[in-house]
Amino acid sequence: MQISVAQLSKTFSRKKQQTVAYKNLNFQIRQGEFFCILGPSGCGKTSLLRTIAGLETATSGELSIRSTDSLKQGTVGMVFQEHGLFPWMTTRNNIRFLLENNVQMINRDLDAIVNEFIDLVGLKAFADYFPHQLSGGMRQRISIARSFANEPDILLMDEPFVFLDYQTRCALHGLLLDIWQRKKKTLVFVTHDIEEAVFLADRVLVMSAHPGTVKNIIEIKLPRPREFLALRKLPAYQNQVSELMALLREECEPFRHKDKQSF
Amino acid sequence: MFKNRYFWLFASPLGILLLWEACTRSGFLDARFFPAPSAVFHYLIFTSPGEGLWTDVSASLYRIFWGYLAGCAGGIALGVTMGLNHIVRIMVYPLVALLYPIPKIAVLPLIMLVFGIGEMSKIVVVAIGSFFLVLINTLHGVDSVAKIYHDVAQVYRIKKTSFVLRVILPGALPAIFTGLKLAIGYSLVIVVAAEFSGADAGIGYLIWQSWETFSIKAMYAGIFVIGVLGLFFSLALNLLERRLTPWRDK
Numbered sequence: 104m105q106i107s108v109a110q111l112s113k114t115f116s117r118k119k120q121q122t123v124a125y126k127n128l129n130f131q132i133r134q135g136e137f138f139c140i141l142g143p144s145g146c147g148k149t150s151l152l153r154t155i156a157g158l159e160t161a162t163s164g165e166l167s168i169r170s171t172d173s174l175k176q177g178t179v180g181m182v183f184q185e186h187g188l189f190p191w192m193t194t195r196n197n198i199r200f201l202l203e204n205n206v207q208m209i210n211r212d213l214d215a216i217v218n219e220f221i222d223l224v225g226l227k228a229f230a231d232y233f234p235h236q237l238s239g240g241m242r243q244r245i246s247i248a249r250s251f252a253n254e255p256d257i258l259l260m261d262e263p264f265v266f267l268d269y270q271t272r273c274a275l276h277g278l279l280l281d282i283w284q285r286k287k288k289t290l291v292f293v294t295h296d297i298e299e300a301v302f303l304a305d306r307v308l309v310m311s312a313h314p315g316t317v318k319n320i321i322e323i324k325l326p327r328p329r330e331f332l333a334l335r336k337l338p339a340y341q342n343q344v345s346e347l348m349a350l351l352r353e354e355c356e357p358f359r360h361k362d363k364q365s366f
Numbered sequence: 367m368f369k370n371r372y373f374w375l376f377a378s379p380l381g382i383l384l385l386w387e388a389c390t391r392s393g394f395l396d397a398r399f400f401p402a403p404s405a406v407f408h409y410l411i412f413t414s415p416g417e418g419l420w421t422d423v424s425a426s427l428y429r430i431f432w433g434y435l436a437g438c439a440g441g442i443a444l445g446v447t448m449g450l451n452h453i454v455r456i457m458v459y460p461l462v463a464l465l466y467p468i469p470k471i472a473v474l475p476l477i478m479l480v481f482g483i484g485e486m487s488k489i490v491v492v493a494i495g496s497f498f499l500v501l502i503n504t505l506h507g508v509d510s511v512a513k514i515y516h517d518v519a520q521v522y523r524i525k526k527t528s529f530v531l532r533v534i535l536p537g538a539l540p541a542i543f544t545g546l547k548l549a550i551g552y553s554l555v556i557v558v559a560a561e562f563s564g565a566d567a568g569i570g571y572l573i574w575q576s577w578e579t580f581s582i583k584a585m586y587a588g589i590f591v592i593g594v595l596g597l598f599f600s601l602a603l604n605l606l607e608r609r610l611t612p613w614r615d616k
Contacts (some may be wrong), residue, residue, distance in 0.1 A: 156521050181521045187514045191536035191613045200532060201522045233613040253522065 104169065105177065105257060105289045106132040106155065111164035113150055124150040125315035128164070130308055132291060134171060137283060139304035140293045141347065143354050147315030148293045152261050155291065156181050170256050171289075177256035178207070180249075182263040186242040188234040188249075194221060195230045198249045205253050220248040223282060240271035247279060251286055258283075260292045264299070273331055276302055280329060297351065301343045302331060309350050319350055379597075401583050409583040410590060417584065418567075423591060425567035426557050429485065433492025434553045438546060441497045445504025445542075446534060455505075462501065470495040471559045478564060488560045488568075495556045496549035500542065507541025508534055540614065543607045550599045554592055 108131070113124040125147035132138045142148045153159040154166065156179055168177040188197045198217045202208045208216070221230050224244040234242050243263055250258055264272040280303065283290055294300050300307045304323050311318040323343055325334060334340050368374075383403045389395045390402040397405075410419075448455040474491050481487040511534055519529050535542075561570025569588050576585035608615070 158517055158520060179521060181518075183514055183517065185514060187518045189515065189518075189533065189536070191539075191611070192532075200528075201524070204522060204524045204528055206523075235613060 104131045105134045105136075105171070106169075106291070107165070107167045109165040111151075111154070111161050111166055113147070113154060113159070114162045123147075123314035125310070128315075128317055130317055130320060132289060134289055135287050137280075137290045137292065137303055137305045139300040139307045140291065140310060141297065141300045141307050141351070142295065142310030142315065143312050143351065144295055146310040146312035146354075148295075148310055149261055151310075151315070152181075152259050152291065152293050155179065155257075156259050168257065178253075179257045179259055180251070180253050180255035182243070182246045182250050182258070182260040184262050184265055186234065186239075186246045188242055188245055190234050193231045193233055194226060194237075194245050197234070197245060198252050201249055201253055207254060216252055220252040221245075223251075224248040224278065238271075239267055240275060243267065243275060244278065247275075247282065251282055251288070255288070257289045257291065260290065262294055263292075265294075265296075272299075276331065279303070280327075284328065297344055297347045298335075301325070301340060301347065302329060302334060307347065309347065311354050318354070321347065321350075399582065401586060406583055406586040406590060410587040414584065414587045419572070419587070419591075421567050422569050422572040422588070423595075425565075425571075426561065426569045427595075429488045429492055429557050429560075429568070430550075430553045433489040433557070434496050434550060436489070437493035437496025437553075438500045438549060440493070441500025441545065441549075442504050442542060445501045446508055446530060446538070448501075449505050449508025449538070450530070450534065462498065466498045466502065470556055474560055483564045488557060488565070491560050492553045492556050495552050499549040499552060500545040503541050503545025503548070504538055507538025507545075510541060511537035536611075539611055540607075543603065543611075547600060547603050550603060551596055554596055554599075558592060 108128050111128040112126045115122045115124060128151065140148045140151065150159060154161050155168065168179070169175075170177040189200070192200060195217055198220060199213055202211075202213045202216060218230075221227055224247060226241060226244060226248070229237060229241060234245070237245075246263065250260075264275055267275065276299065292300075292303060301323055307321045307323060309318045309321065310316065321343070325337070325339060325343070386395070386400070387402050387404060390397050390400055401409075444458070448458055470491055473494075474487070477490050477494075478487045481490050515533055515537060518524075519533055524533065557568065558570035558573065561568035562574045565571045569592055573585050573588040576582070576588065
């Protein structure tokens with residue numbers, strides 16, 4: 104197991120007020136797996152991902168992240184909702200800067216790695232552009248390239264395509280799956296989009312909200328490599344989507360009742 | 367011609383000078399107190415150099431250069447440190463808030479007591495003036511670096527020096543430049559005021575001497591030189607800013 108989560112809980116305290124982000128989570132993520140965390144907004148899925156990334160600490164419980172080929176603590180890379188590229192660096196330098204700071208990359212030919220990954224996301228012609236000169240989709244491609252280039256054990260993605268238009272999102276889903284299959288990395292992908300989760304994932308963890316708990320973990324038994332237009336015609340695909348939709352719909356029920364009571 | 371930005375850059379000061387020229391020539395303004403700009407320029411170009419204008423200008427520039435340089439360097443260094451270190455920030459902030467509003471020229475006698483009446487005291491007072499403006503703007507700039515860049519740096523384990531030099535400094539650079547521009551203007555103000563008393567050269571000295579000897583054209587010549595220096599410094603800093611922040615081209 105690459106990631107093991109046991110009884111993991113997080114509570115935010117602010118001025119005597121306590122908000123539970125997630126509570127008593129138990130699950131495991133396998134090596135090389137594409138693992139989606141799906142849930143309504145405010146269910147604590149981003150908070151969970153940030154905890155795995157080391158940007159937040161859990162209040163209680165256990166989280167272990169193992170390296171792929173040793174017993175050491177695994178390294179992570181992350182793609183954020185907003186691209187998080189440094190505006191003062193060109194495409195090339197945005198990727199290179201992280202490599203220069205990566206101890207795994209000592210004695211490696213950084214320029215070759217940078218070129219390889221710029222090529223991989225099809226941005227060769229834009230290597231010396233600044234982020235503000237590129238489209239949102241291009242920026243997120245660089246962000247993905249930079250995360251893979253660092254060769255972390257685990258890649259974390261926090262709704263990376265949420266601000267992109269539908270066509271761009273579909274194109275990037277294909278690109279992401281392609282790179283993931285070539286590089287064989289464990290990938291944890293947070294989303295609130297059911298179809299996105301079904302199309303990408305090996306397994307989908309469905310979270311319930313308030314507090315965030317594991318509602319179910321669904322195995323997506325769809326063949327790879329996946330191609331969106333072909334896949335969406337399959338009854339199996341539609342069944343998976345319906346199944347997840349039903350699970351998430353339950354999550355919205357309590358709010359409806361509350362609304363009725365208040366009138 | 368009207369689409370050229372340099373035309374518009376010089377159009378407004380030129381307009382004022384023309385208006386002034388007209389007022390003096392028509393007798394609306396007293397030529398003894400408000401000599402025509404043409405007369406002042408004539409004096410500035412043909413008479414001032416013979417009376418040691420360059421000695422005065424270079425004396426002032428020397429004081430501004432070293433004072434501004436030291437003040438800005440100190441302001442950027444402390445501003446970044448305060449921005450990144452919570453304890454330093456809490457400890458130093460009250461001192462800054464307390465000392466910043468004190469007019470720097472008010473402490474000149476004190477500075478002269480410590481550093482003597484020579485060059486050093488003038489350089490120090492310019493440095494102090496620049497220091498606070500750059501410090502406050504740098505601190506604001508460091509605060510304005512978005513949280514996501516801190517997150518990216520943490521996830522990818524960016525080393526501290528790399529983080530400061532290649533994330534925080536460039537991120538704060540636009541605000542730092544605001545400080546640098548305010549400080550260069552303020553440096554001119556301070557150096558001239560400091561030279562009014564206890565100096566034997568400098569633009570401030572020139573103006574004060576000219577006033578005392580009722581050499582009005584020489585006084586205006588000094589004032590013009592300050593204005594031109596101010597304009598030159600602003601343009602130079604704007605140029606430098608565009609060079610150093612190419613990602614902000616519009």
